[in-house]
Amino acid sequence: MTPGAIAILSLSMSTDAFAAAVGRGAAHRPTWPAAVRAGLVFGVIEAITPIIGWGLGMIAAGLVERIDHWIAFGLLAVVGAKMIHEGLKKTDEDAPPRRAGVWPLIATAVGTSIDAAAVGVGLAFIGVNxxxxxxxxxxxxxVLTTVGMRIGAAVGVRFGKAAEIIGGLALIAIGSLILAEHTGVLSGGVTA
Incomplete structure (x- = not known):
């Protein structure tokens, strides 16, 4: 695989994490250190999942491809619905922003990285490093998640609730898109 192809693959695998980070940043308005920690969580999980997929591809081709879209959809839908619920909840306008819990952060990171596991399965068959x-x-x-968290934090000061709802809808849309792509709905057929 050429360096250019690796860069394009890396960007495409990171876009859903970036979108989720913007939504989380708007909801929780993290400081730079908190944004870097969130970026590390997303980055580590996103780096591990293609390796897991590659290993599964080496052992049992097709296993991850049959279920990855359902796992991604389920995780993203649950986290997105929670964000929408939180965005619609009435809160004290003068209250400081909520602290982000580690488990919703990890669930979001896993949900946005499931597609990287599927890519890892495919990479197992083409002999790449x-x-x-x-x-x-x-x-x-x-990098993209850290920047996305800070963009969300800046937007969240003015548009926090709306951005959280939009972020939740974006997560559900990402999960739905993954599900539609993997089940063949977008190509006109049904494969799963």
Missing amino acids: IWIIALSIGFTTF
Whole structure:
């Protein structure tokens, strides 16, 4: 795989994490250190999942591809619904922003990285250096997620509730898109 192809793959694997980070940043308005920690969580998970997929692809081709879209959809839908619920809840306008819990952060990171596991399965069949690709995906995700958290934090000061609802809808849309792509709905057929 060429360096350009690895860069494009890394960016494409990071876009859903970026969108989720903007929504989380709007809801929780993290400081730079908190945004970097969130970026590390997303980046590490996004780097690990293609390696897991690659390993599964080496052992049992097709296993992850049959269920990855349902796992991603379920995780993203639950986290997105929670964000929408929180965005619609009446709160004290003068209250400080909520602290983000680690488990919703991890669930969001896992949900946005399931597609990287499926990519890892495919990479197992073309003989690439999975370690370089995983590091590239993880680093790109770290950077984009950290920046997304801070963009969300800046937007959240003025538009926090609306941004949280939009972020929740975006997560559900991402999960639905993953499900539609993997089940063949977008291509006109049904494959899963």
